[in-house]
Amino acid sequence: MSFFARREALAAYVSPVPPICSSVHQRRTDSSPGPSRPARLSPPVRLPCVTEECFFRRREGREENEAKSCHESIATTGVRCTECWPGVSLFLHAAQRVWPVMRLPWRLGVAFLLGAFLNTSCRQFTNALDIPLEVLAHVNLEQLPSITEQSPASLIAFPFDESFTVKCEATGNPEPEFKWTKNGQDFDPYQDPRLITEEDSGTFVIPNNGNLTEFQGSYRCYASNKLGTAMSEEIEFVIPNVPKFPKEKIEPIEVEEGQPVILECNPPKGIPPLQIYWMTIGLQHIEQDERVTVGLNGNLYFSNAVQKDSRRDYCCFAAFPRIRTIVQKTAMSVIVTSTKSVTDSGGGSSANSILERKPSLLSPSGDRTYTHIVKGKELLLECIGEGYPTPKIEWLKLPDRAVVENHGKLLTIDDVKEGDEGIYMCKAKNAHGEAVHYFHVTVEEPPKWDVEPKSQLNMIGADVVIKCAASGNPTPTVAWRVNGRPLKEVPAGNRRGYDDTIFIHNASPSDSAVYQCEASNRHGTILTNANIMIMNLRPLILTEDGVQYSAVEEKGVIMHCRVFSSPPSAISWSKVDSASPVEGSRFSVHENGSLEIHGVEREDEGEYSCFVQNTEGKSAITATLEVKAPTRIVNPPQDLRILVGTTAQFSCQPEVDPSFTDDYEIIWEKDGVALNDSESTGYVVEDEMLQIINVSFGDQGVYICVARTPVDQDSAVALLTVLDVPEPPEDVVLAERKNRTVKLKWIPGDDHNSTITEFIVEYEESQWQPGSWKELMRVPGNHHSALLKLHGHVDYSFRVSAINEVGRGRPSEARERYRTPASAPDKNPENIRIEGHLPHEMDINWEPLPPIEHNGPGLEYKVSYRQQGVEEAWQEHMVKRHSFVVKNTPTFVPYEVKIQAKNRAGWAPEPNTVVAYSGEDFPSAAPDDVEVEVMNNTVVKVSWSRVHKDKLHGHLGGYRVNWWRLRSLLDSRKTHGDKHMLMFPGDRNHALVPGLRPFSEYSLIVMAFNGRGNGPGSHPVTFKTPEGVPDQVALFRAKDIQKHAVTLTWSPPVEANGFLTGYILQYQLINNTEEVGPLLSVDIPSADTTKWLLQDLEPVSRYRFYLRGCTRVGCGPAASEECTTIPEARLASIHGGISNQGWFIGLMCAVALLTLIVLIACFVNRNKGGKYSVKEKEDLHPDLESQGMNDDTFCEYSDNDEKPLKGSQHSLAGDTKGGDSGDSMVDYGDEDAHFNEDGSFIGEYGGRKERASVEIKGTNQSTA
Incomplete structure (x- = not known):
């Protein structure tokens, strides 16, 4: 079946919809073929009660009988009336007989669209009636005017601004025309050439050309077209005058010492805020204290005058910051006279005598004040007393949020609330009495909307209810207007009004209008416009046809079908391959016509149709749905704890639908800000990794990895915790101060995500080592105070630092110093040392007390001593140094000694006794x-x-x-x-x-x-x-080296250590480390031999020779020498060479003689000085030294x-x-x-x- 065929079939089931007053909460009874389904109710749409008769009976209080019969009569038509506000509301249930064959989707659409476009719920309204632009593109709909922009309620003409714009902009169809009123009278800015206006705009500009005064006033803008008129709030155009003090001559004020003085400022009026300063001509501020105060009214109050108050240049300055102006009042002069009386007739001296008196209040006057304060503002209550001595101000009823300032004279509460209402009392008190004043504080409130009238779109024949309710203190008055005219001036027709409600019965297009509701009390006015539009319109589908949607398995998807119509249209969705509407718990049609599918499945893929219809017509569109695999992060980033200044690294690995393998992105976010395109050099994003360079505390937080495809996304979070040493403790204060103890309190600083384990308390004193901090004690990390035990007569400063697992943080600031009073020393000197450097003296030394342990000035030591067992009385001496010499003592006898510290405040505790001996003498006997x-x-x-x-x-x-x-x-x-x-x-x-x-x-x-x-x-x-073994032989040399022989010479050992019996000569071939020959020995039996010819050597070979001297006990250490034999050719050259020359032989003899003289000198010096030759050991053959040695x-x-x-x-x-x-x-x-x-x-x-x-x-x- 084609789309249009299905649409025509659907239309056959839709009966004309009778005009009704509201949306319906319907019960479905489906008699059409198909599987049976349980009856379902659409979500209720709560509407105001639309039966006029029922409505006004309720208002007149005739509910029980007449209203009951009214309800029953309505029930026969399938409409039930229930209470919604003090008035009535309606739940409409259309009975089966009203719409016998209406299908559920259509009825749901009616309910949803009525709820969306009418929005006549008791509690919820839309802010404006805006016809979508898509609708205006299809049809030229007329629209009521709406104010879209206007100037603030107060527009101040500051003198330094070039011009002032009075705004009024509006929309509507036809284009609205603008009209202004000024102070309630018509005002046409377009006819005034001094003003700048724009075409098709209500805005005009007032140039600042010096003639602003005549434009001051209250303006209101009206935007009108043929459907109605919208009205703006009033705009007050204020032209501030330049504030000036009047020129006046102020007589000096003469006052007796001790009497009160009030210097009045009386600042000129100007644009708030106003700031008052009292200064001298030299611009020195008048110092304020308990006695001298500048009041809220700007006056300067003296509770009692003293001589120093006499001066001629008291000036009041009034500052107006918004207009950048400061003005000065004429200087005032105060002369304080003193009263003298003779107090001592004998001495004849005189002194000032000030009469003491009980307090009274200079401000406010009377015994009570009634104060009205607007909710949310700042409450300021002030009491200034006079008397002598100067009275102190006390307050009763102090909320937790109250702050007392200005030496107790000013009580302030920010952001006043209803709970701050009540009676406050201030009391001025001194030794002679007290004076009180009561403040009755009432918290009031400007108007605010309880129910703000909302714009409505209603179909022709509907009953319309407009409600406007406001609250405030005092209770605001509510005034209605229609198209800018007071409601009473507009013919009522089918409109009824009662208090805060307007009822329009059987509305028609001519009832379209802009209704204004204005609520006001003495603290302000609020105004709102409500556009009431009455019209019928065929359905217009605002969503494009043929949109393609992508959904993710197990997730939801919404396919849109936005419709605009009046009356609302019925909406239904069906799948193209199925003739029946979609149904089931996974499918739902929203009020705006969208179809939502929960838990999408693969079988949901395909083409869908949206059908819409009302009494004015019908329409339809199609949409296509594709289903994708969900995106998942399989390796999420992990939480990190990292030190500040290091590098953190997160990784994130996703799994996406195969079709998105090349079409997904990883986005890193922190605090809702994407880091991928961050300009910060601290973030490095590469593929699926995020690096944070040089981590700071600003980098700490939750990081989100988002894996995003065109249809869905998955995210994972990781927490980055940055660690560092703790911040310095704050608010380090001293409490519970006593003579030698004080309690130090602090608030721990930021631990930077690592628990503080310990606090270190340090001190610095200003007398002996200023600027040097020393540790005083350590406190567990869960303690925030420490009781400090201190030394006397020390000016202390303290600071605290914290330790966590990262390390020790910076110390707190040292602000407050504490000086302890002087006291006696706590301890006596330690490490007493008693020595006798001379036979008849005893030196007593001790470790002096550190300066901080002196506990006061004038430290001295009492040295007490007595001979043990001989003397009973102590010999005592006071010294300031840390040593003492006792003279004329017996030699080396025991003494009892004790050292006691003392300062000007007293003695240290009784010292311990030390026993020591007096001075020593040389021993007098030999062993x-x-x-x-x-x-x-x-x-x-x-x-x-x-x-x-x-x-x-x-x-x-x-x-x-x-x-x-x-x-x-x-x-x-x-x-x-x-x-x-x-x-x-x-x-x-x-x-x-x-x-x-x-x-x-x-x-x-x-x-x-x-x-x-x-x-x-x-x-x-x-x-x-x-007898022992001899020393090493001296001057062991190889001479006369030949091809197969060498001559070895030496001198006898310097110390023979016995009778020298002869020598042992050993030698071996050492050409290289791989060719070391056997060690050969030659026994030289004569002690007088000092030369030996060694033969049968290999030519061109290197030899090492060892020579030891021997006694009857054994042989001594070996002396070594090396040489290389020469070939024959060289040998001939040598025999005929330089060695045979006479001059060379003479030179060699001279060298030998000089060497002999040096050796003799060394030998003599060695015998004289008791020096012995050093035993040398050979590293290459250590075993050679043991040969020939005896036991x-x-x-x-x-x-x-x-x-x-x-x-x-x-x-x-x-x-x-x-x-x-x-x-x-x-x-x-x-x-x-x-x-x-x-x-x-x-x-x-x-x-x-x-x-x-x-x-x-x-x-x-x-x-x-």
Whole structure:
């Protein structure tokens, strides 16, 4: 069946629609063939009751009987009347017999369109009646005029503006004509050549050319065409006068001291706001306080005059900001006279005497004031009192929102509400009484619409109800107009009016008009225009034919069929391949004719038709629907928590319909703003990723990823949380102030999304270290206050900083300082040190109290002491420094000492007593029974008897061992070598002395020492060390190098350390690391040999030679030398070369002689200074050094972790100085140089120990 055939078939089922007064709430009874369906009700459209008789009976109060019968009679026609406002409304149910064959879609369309275009609900109305432009393109419909633009209710002609536009614009068909009234009289701006007008516009412009005064007044605009007249609100054109104070001569005001004074300003009238300033001629503001006040009326009030109020230049300045004007009143003079009285007849002195009195109120006058304030405005209540002493102002009835200002004299409440009504009382009070004033405050309100009349489109024959209701305080009066004329001046005809309602029965096109409703009270006027249009029109479908729609599975779609008609049309939708209308729970037809399909399925694809019809005609269009797969985000962005200043990255991956693979986009949004096209360099959008560079707190928030195709979109959100250290705490204030404690309170700053874990309270004091902040205490993050314990006599400033997981934030500002009163010190000095640098003195030192702990000025210390067990009375001395010397004390006796702090405010707590000794003297005795036990050829053990404590005269520091080398046992001459010394701390009776020379004779003494110094030395003890291995040979050189032989020369070891028995020479081939020959040895048995010819060598080969000197004990360290043999050709050249020349031989002899002299000098100096040669070790063949050594060398000790003599030869040779030795345990043992309790080095000797068979004992020697 074709579209037009189906449309004709549909028309056969549509019966003519009788004219009715309103839309219907219908019950469907379908007798046509097809599957049976349950009866369905269309959504109710609530309408005003349209039966005139019923309406006015209700208004007259005759409801129970007459109205009841009225309702019953209406019910027989299928119309039921119910209450909607104080009046009646109607639910219309068309009975089956009214429209016996009307199908449901048509009836639904009637209900929906009537509801859309009539909009006569009791509570909801449209703002204007606008015929769509598409309708005007099809038919030339007449329209009532409507005001579209007008000037504000008050138009002020500021003098600095060039012109003033009075606006009035309107629409309508035919084009409206404009008319103006001024102050209620006709005014034609088009006839005044001074005004600028425009064609087809009601707007005119008043130039500012100096003659504005005659244009001042109230204007109203009327826009009219043949259908009616629209009216604007009144426009008040105000021409402000330039405010001026009158020229006047003001006599000086003379007042007695203590009496009140009022200087009146009386500012001129002008455009508000008005600002009053009281200043001097020099533009210095008059200072206001509890005694001096500028009132709301501009007057300057003095509660009581004092001498300093006398001056000749009190000036009132009135400022009018809107007109940029400030005017000044003539200066006023005030003379305050004083009253003198004799108060002491004997002394004859006089003084000012001011009579004290109870308060009274300078403003306001009387005992009560009635104040009317408009809701939403600012309430200002002022009380200014006078009296002596100056009274204080108190207020009763203070809402939470009330603010008291101007030293308690002014009470303000912003945005006044009904709850602020009531009686307020102010009280002026001093020691002699009080004065009160009552304010009766009433909150009023300008008119506002409860029910604003709305424009309506009604069909011919309808009953029309127009309602207008307004509220306000006082209750506004409501006035009706028709086409700008008062309702009473317009013939009533079929129109009835009652209070706030107009009823038009059986309306016709001639009843089309503009109705105005105006509500007013003393606070303002509101006006609205309602266009009432009565007409019939065939259906016009405003939606284009053949529109193609795309829908998404499981989503909804709306296909449009906008219709304009009067009366409303019935609308139905059907699918082209089905003759019956669409139906089911997934399909619904809206009031505007659109078809909505919920949960779209693939089977819904296809072509659809929309049919519309009313009594004036019918029409139809088609639409096509395509169904797509939904868009989904399969990998949404994830929430991020990130540090400020770093980079955040979100990703978002969608899945779209295959047809949109190349036709979709990813849009990133934040706070409703798309970021893809953002000009900010902080956002980088690439494909499906968003990067935020250098994240700031402004970037924090919810980010939305939108995957959008031409038919749908999906979105996912992610939260970006930016972390940072906390902001500084705010409002840091001091509370609960006491002498030595104060409570610090604060409001935490922004934690920047990381919970505050701790607060740090710091202080700064201004006397000793100003500007230096120190930590005072820490407070848990959930505490917002801290009780601070403070020192006395300190000017404190405090600040607080917060810590979260990111770190520590900036500290708060330090604004308020707090000075504590002086108090006695809280503590006494600590770390008391008592020393005796001289035998008969005792030095007492202590750590002084830090300045902040002084607690007040004048800090001193009381030093108390007494000899323990001897004296009962304390010796006391007051000192300001932190040391004290007690003189004439016995040597090294115990004293009890205590130090107590004191300042001008008092004493610190009782101090603790410290026991110490007076000054020490040198020990007076030497150790006895000094014995030496030879451990090996370089180490001896020294033992002695301890010095008795009575001879120590102080704290024993330890014992000192001094020794010196007398001679080598190879030399019979005795020489007194350099002294060496080791100190052994603690109470001990033996020690090890390392670093001795083998085969030598030594002398040794022992002495005790204390803090004062060394005691006398013991009698010298002489001992000898066993024979050892010799030092390294000197000047080991390779000379006369030939093809197969080389001559080696050397000098004997500087120290033989025994009887030299001969040498061992070793050598090997070392051409390269891969060709190292065997180590060959040659025994040289003569100690006097210093030259050796080594033969049978390979030509052109490199050799290394090792030479050791040997004694009966073993061989010493090796000296090494390298050389390369030469080929034959070179050998011949050498024999005939420069070496045979006489001058060369002479030069070589001179060099050799000089070298010998240097060696002799070194040898002599070495013997004299007690220095020893350093033992060298070869890195390439360390095992060579062990060859030829016997058990008397250092190698015989165990190689455990603690080697008492490790590196001892190196230490002695490198560190021994001329004169008194500076050797220490580091020279001879481990780096820590510790001794164990028996005086030996830490670590035991291992292996065999060569001991001398004889122990040498020394005799005691007393020294004076």
